[in-house]
Every structure is written in structure tokens, then in C-alpha cells.
Amino acid sequence: MKSHQELNSLALRTRRQLGEDGYSPIDIFALVNGWTDKKITVVRYPLSERISGMCTRVGEDVVICINSRSSNGRQRFTMAHELYHILYEDKMDRVICGMSFSGNKSDSEKEADQFASYLLMPYDALLQYAERFKTWDLKNIIEAEQFFQISHMAMMLRLQTDGLLTEKDASKYQGITVSREASKLGYSKDLYMPLPENRQYFTTGEYIRKVEKLSEEERISDGKKDELLLDSFRADIVYNLDEEEPDLND
Ligand SMILES: [Zn+2]
Structure with missing residues (x-):
């Protein structure tokens, strides 16, 4: 060891x-x-x-x-x-x-x-x-x-x-x-608590970058892109949920 x-x-x-x-x-x-x-x-x-x-x-x-x-x-x-x-x-x-x-x-x-x-x-x-x-x-x-x-x-x-x-x-x-x-x-108490239940399913990092890149290069359709994002629990990207107010959350 x-x-x-x-x-x-x-x-x-x-x-x-x-x-x-x-x-x-x-x-x-x-x-x-x-x-x-x-x-x-x-x-x-x-x-x-x-x-x-x-x-x-x-x-x-x-x-x-x-x-x-x-x-x-x-x-x-x-x-x-x-x-x-x-x-x-x-x-x-x-x-x-x-x-x-x-x-x-x-x-x-x-x-x-x-x-x-x-x-x-x-x-x-x-x-x-x-x-x-x-x-x-x-x-x-x-x-x-x-x-x-x-x-x-x-x-x-x-x-x-x-x-x-x-x-x-x-x-x-x-x-x-x-x-x-x-x-x-x-x-x-945040340090000692789990995330709220609606944030317990969430994907970040490489997968999201890959999906965005495939879409930009037109190697997947818009429908496929949405499907891949929804598969990774990112409805927030597909439906523009939780968009921050300009200035307020920067
Ligand atoms: Zn381990």
C-alpha cells in the first residue's frame, strides 16, 4: 500500500x-x-x-x-x-x-x-x-x-x-x-445535505460536449440530439429550463 x-x-x-x-x-x-x-x-x-x-x-x-x-x-x-x-x-x-x-x-x-x-x-x-x-x-x-x-x-x-x-x-x-x-x-446546511430530488439525476462533462459537437457537425439530427440529452437527464438543456436571469445570477 x-x-x-x-x-x-x-x-x-x-x-x-x-x-x-x-x-x-x-x-x-x-x-x-x-x-x-x-x-x-x-x-x-x-x-x-x-x-x-x-x-x-x-x-x-x-x-x-x-x-x-x-x-x-x-x-x-x-x-x-x-x-x-x-x-x-x-x-x-x-x-x-x-x-x-x-x-x-x-x-x-x-x-x-x-x-x-x-x-x-x-x-x-x-x-x-x-x-x-x-x-x-x-x-x-x-x-x-x-x-x-x-x-x-x-x-x-x-x-x-x-x-x-x-x-x-x-x-x-x-x-x-x-x-x-x-x-x-x-x-x-448544504454541505451536510443531498441535492434536492429534482437535481439527483444529472449528467455533466464529456458526454454533453460530445453530443453538442456531433450536433454542430451535423452528424446527428436535432431530434437525436434531444433524445441523447434527455437520456442523460438534461431536459434543462432541451427545454431551456432554469435559464438564469441576465445580470442576476452572474
Ligand atoms: Zn473506490
């Missing part, structure tokens, strides 16, 4: 490839959707509770499926986890990843989890962030997970892995409803 140092280095390398520095929070969905040379299609789909995500490679094309029933924080973590399988595992054709962080996990799954944690929150980034306070109490934990936009569970595991929080101290915060605690500190 790769060491934590190696996985942190890979995470930093990936950030560099994406044009990101080693300290800032990243918008992982926007970065992956726009990573045109990797040809990645992202499908958000409500999967079984036991599955966090899946990825499949067919030739040059990659499909990442994210369980949209999980919280936004967890979806971001899953996206970073799936990237590890795609970028750093040669033999990967099809992987299905479990929701649980614990249990009997393969080295590949453990590595992907650790990589995801470092991609969203590099080792030095967390240390530098923690310079502003003395102890990892619940308020500081929530502020940090909000800053890096990482799930509460992933943050708690990371603090223990890096030796910043003892198991005993971590156990004090078990049983709390983190979204309520975050609300009291003035944050929205």
Missing part, C-alpha cells in the same frame, strides 16, 4: 495538473467537468445506500457515477476518491466503491480515500489552516470542514490520521447533529 506521503504527493501533483495551488479549497466538480483532455463524464444518480460511487473506463472515455443521495460534502469526497482510481490505477476498468469508511477495505479503496482527503485538503494546507487556533474543538472542526468543503466524517478521520485529534476526543463529538451545530455557527 502507498504511504500517506506518497498519496499526499499524488494529490499535490493532481492539483498542479488542474491549475490549483496546494493550500486553497477547490471546486472539484467544476474542475473535473472542465478537464477536457481526460474525457470524463460525471453522472449524478441516486444509488443504493451502500455505494458511494462507481467509475468505468472504456478506451479513452471515463464515466464517474456519484451517489446523489449522499450529502454534498460526501459527493465531493467521492469525486476525489474516484479520480484516484482513474488517474493512478492502470488496470482499472470498472470499480464500485462502498459508502463506509471503516470495515475490511482493500488497499486500493484505502488509498483512494486517503488520496481524496489530501486532494481536497493537502497535508500542509490543513496544518497551515490550524495555525489560527489552539485546539480542535467542534467549532474549529466545523469551520475547517466548511472552509475545505469536506464531509464531517472525512474531516474527523483525517484529524485522527494526522494525529491532530485523539480517538477519545473524537468520540466526544459522536452523536451530535453536525448540520444543526453548523447552523448555530451561521453556516448553511
Whole structure:
């Protein structure tokens, strides 16, 4: 199994490839959707509770499926986890990843989890962030997970892995409803919630670009284009739904 140092280095390398520095929070969905040379299609789909995500490679094309029933924080973590399988595992054709962080996990799954944690929150980034306070109490934990936009569970595991929080101290915060605690500190609950049901089926990235290109080159009819977009849950494109008001949402 790769060491934590190696996985942190890979995470930093990936950030560099994406044009990101080693300290800032990243918008992982926007970065992956726009990573045109990797040809990645992202499908958000409500999967079984036991599955966090899946990825499949067919030739040059990659499909990442994210369980949209999980919280936004967890979806971001899953996206970073799936990237590890795609970028750093040669033999990967099809992987299905479990929701649980614990249990009997393969080295590949453990590595992907650790990589995801470092991609969203590099080792030095967390240390530098923690310079502003003395102890990892619940308020500081929530502020940090909000800053890096990482799930509460992933943050708690990371603090223990890096030796910043003892198991005993971590156990004090078990049983709390983190979204309520975050609300009291003035944050929205979005990080801890899934998407609304009407956004749980959604495709972005390479597939949409391919359909648009085929249509532009007149290799498919307008009807076929609409059909392909509807197949990928993009009625919003076909029917111009959710069009933003000019100026208002820019
Ligand atoms: Zn996995």
C-alpha cells in the first residue's frame, strides 16, 4: 500500500495538473467537468445506500457515477476518491466503491480515500489552516470542514490520521447533529445535505460536449440530439429550463 506521503504527493501533483495551488479549497466538480483532455463524464444518480460511487473506463472515455443521495460534502469526497482510481490505477476498468469508511477495505479503496482527503485538503494546507487556533474543538472542526468543503466524517478521520485529534476526543463529538451545530455557527446546511430530488439525476462533462459537437457537425439530427440529452437527464438543456436571469445570477 502507498504511504500517506506518497498519496499526499499524488494529490499535490493532481492539483498542479488542474491549475490549483496546494493550500486553497477547490471546486472539484467544476474542475473535473472542465478537464477536457481526460474525457470524463460525471453522472449524478441516486444509488443504493451502500455505494458511494462507481467509475468505468472504456478506451479513452471515463464515466464517474456519484451517489446523489449522499450529502454534498460526501459527493465531493467521492469525486476525489474516484479520480484516484482513474488517474493512478492502470488496470482499472470498472470499480464500485462502498459508502463506509471503516470495515475490511482493500488497499486500493484505502488509498483512494486517503488520496481524496489530501486532494481536497493537502497535508500542509490543513496544518497551515490550524495555525489560527489552539485546539480542535467542534467549532474549529466545523469551520475547517466548511472552509475545505469536506464531509464531517472525512474531516474527523483525517484529524485522527494526522494525529491532530485523539480517538477519545473524537468520540466526544459522536452523536451530535453536525448540520444543526453548523447552523448555530451561521453556516448553511448544504454541505451536510443531498441535492434536492429534482437535481439527483444529472449528467455533466464529456458526454454533453460530445453530443453538442456531433450536433454542430451535423452528424446527428436535432431530434437525436434531444433524445441523447434527455437520456442523460438534461431536459434543462432541451427545454431551456432554469435559464438564469441576465445580470442576476452572474
Ligand atoms: Zn473506490
